[in-house]
Amino acid sequence: MKVDVLLGLQWGDEGKGKVVDVLTPAYDIIARFQGGPNAGHTLEFNNLKYVLHTIPSGIFQGDKTNIIGNGVVMDASIFKAEIDKLAKAGHDISKKLLISKKAHLIIPTHRLLDAAYEQSMGKSKIGSTLKGIGPTYTDKISRNGLRVGDITGGRFDELYNKLKSRHIAILEQYGYDYKAQLEEYEAGWFAGIETIKQFKHIDSEQFVNDALTADRSILAEGAQGTLLDIDFGSYPFVTSSNTVCAGACTGLGVSPHAIGEVFGIFKAYCTRVGSGPFPTELEDEVGQKMRDIGHEYGSTTGRPRRCGWLDLVALKYSVMINGVTRLIMMKSDVLDAFETIKVATSYKMGNEEVTNFPYEIPDHLTPIYTELKGWNTPMTAVQSESEFPAEFNAYIQFIEKYIGVQISIVSVGPDRSQTIRL
Numbered sequence: 004m005k006v007d008v009l010l011g012l013q014w015g016d017e018g019k020g021k022v023v024d025v026l027t028p029a030y031d032i033i034a035r036f037q038g039g040p041n042a043g044h045t046l047e048f049n050n051l052k053y054v055l056h057t058i059p060s061g062i063f064q065g066d067k068t069n070i071i072g073n074g075v076v077m078d079a080s081i082f083k084a085e086i087d088k089l090a091k092a093g094h095d096i097s098k099k100l101l102i103s104k105k106a107h108l109i110i111p112t113h114r115l116l117d118a119a120y121e122q123s124m125g126k127s128k129i130g131s132t133l134k135g136i137g138p139t140y141t142d143k144i145s146r147n148g149l150r151v152g153d154i155t156g157g158r159f160d161e162l163y164n165k166l167k168s169r170h171i172a173i174l175e176q177y178g179y180d181y182k183a184q185l186e187e188y189e190a191g192w193f194a195g196i197e198t199i200k201q202f203k204h205i206d207s208e209q210f211v212n213d214a215l216t217a218d219r220s221i222l223a224e225g226a227q228g229t230l231l232d233i234d235f236g237s238y239p240f241v242t243s244s245n246t247v248c249a250g251a252c253t254g255l256g257v258s259p260h261a262i263g264e265v266f267g268i269f270k271a272y273c274t275r276v277g278s279g280p281f282p283t284e285l286e287d288e289v290g291q292k293m294r295d296i297g298h299e300y301g302s303t304t305g306r307p308r309r310c311g312w313l314d315l316v317a318l319k320y321s322v323m324i325n326g327v328t329r330l331i332m333m334k335s336d337v338l339d340a341f342e343t344i345k346v347a348t349s350y351k352m353g354n355e356e357v358t359n360f361p362y363e364i365p366d367h368l369t370p371i372y373t374e375l376k377g378w379n380t381p382m383t384a385v386q387s388e389s390e391f392p393a394e395f396n397a398y399i400q401f402i403e404k405y406i407g408v409q410i411s412i413v414s415v416g417p418d419r420s421q422t423i424r425l
């Protein structure tokens with residue numbers, strides 16, 4: 004058996020949570036491989052809506068095993084809040100969620116450091132979700148981190164206090180007023196540690212590889228998107244993990260040979276939340292129309308998402324980096340009421356026209372668009388490909404031809420049922 008990987012091809016929020024939920028019945032195991040509670044993965048079914056931050060999106064379809072992999076960073080208090088909310092809604096996932104001992108813990112002072120760093124950068128801030136992601140991965144790489152396996156390792160308090168002291172020294176250097184917030188965060192965090200203790204902590208790399216040997220199928224769930232990847236995204240306006248397919252290998256402990264299908268998800272247009280370059284951004288009424296129709300406000304932070312036309316230059320780059328084998332187009336319905344739809348097919352930089360995603364997106368870059376006729380038909384009730392308007396088929400074919408990979412799923416609304424397999 005192989006591990007199929009599902010990941011975002013743009014700047015996150017493509018609809019990964021929805022599609023993981025839809026695909027879950029075909030798998031035995033769903034595993035998150037990177038990121039942390041900077042993610043907000045939304046699922047809708049039976050007129051209910053759930054937003055998951057740390058927990059994989061495979062928990063609502065039967066008794067599938069869900070794993071928080073070693074590449075994930077978890078905040079105990081946010082995890083507890085997620086578990087409590089699910090329990091209140093009647094979902095006890097204590098038997099079906101397993102946590103890697105090697106997953107790193109976001110401690111309260113990581114969140115404060117995130118805030119202190121962002122504050123100190125003023126206008127050039129990253130626009131982080133302020134969940135402590137950057138500082139936690141920094142400690143992981145600099146070999147100072149605290150891991151889930153440490154919780155029951157006998158030296159937890161000592162390790163926690165050592166890390167906290169290092170952080171406090173930095174916070175003081177930054178003149179950041181942390182005391183009141185720290186007290187509040189710590190209370191919730193230590194309660195969350197008790198919640199984490201109620202789950203099984205495993206050597207997830209062994210578990211995952213044993214499962215493959217036993218012919219059990221696995222879907223790896225990515226967070227964020229390729230253009231937020233620490234290596235390949237619009238650095239430094241990125242997150243701090245490898246969001247790309249290779250991240251599934253390091254974030255779960257599987258060999259590249261074990262990767263099967265790579266599902267790449269993109270919106271029929273583009274959004275971005277936080278700072279950083281966005282070539283096709285529309286800061287006008289067209290962008291506002293997308294934001295209004297698509298309810299483009301962050302699932303984690305509530306911030307308005309920046310909106311713009313589909314960028315095929317960037318999409319092709321993402322498909323290349325990930326080796327995408329199947330494309331999934333989300334939120335097609337948001338473009339239902341546009342007379343004309345534009346897609347960027349190259350960029351103009353000075354006198355030069357480029358089709359490769361450049362090292363940096365300079366201010367003078369302008370996208371060159373191809374205009375396509377809108378379908379002007381409500382798509383949210385469409386149930387099969389045979390009902391697609393001709394202009395919608397033309398949009399799909401244009402994208403497939405440019406990218407060279409087929410679109411195998413189209414999403415026409417937030418609900419689980421509004422999903423069409425091609």
Ligand code: GDP
Pocket residue numbers: 011015016017018019020021042043044045046047296297302333334335336337414415416417418
């Ligand atoms: P994720 O982070 O990739 O899981 O995506 P988010 O959950 O942050 O953002 C996607 C948003 O779009 C959520 O509010 C979803 O409920 C919603 N959504 C997903 N698919 C569709 C779709 O096809 N059409 C519409 N209108 N909304 C969708």
Ligand code: IMO
Pocket residue numbers: 011014015016017038041042043044129130131132133134135136137225226227228231240241242243276277278302
């Ligand atoms: P999902 O999984 C959209 C963005 C932040 C910021 C940058 C760095 O829901 O698609 P961080 O807190 O990671 O240090 O922030 O990355 N960002 C996301 N944008 N969706 C996400 O996750 C994101 N996770 C982080 O807005 O620009």
Ligand code: MG
Pocket residue numbers: 015016017042043044045302303
């Ligand atoms: Mg999201």
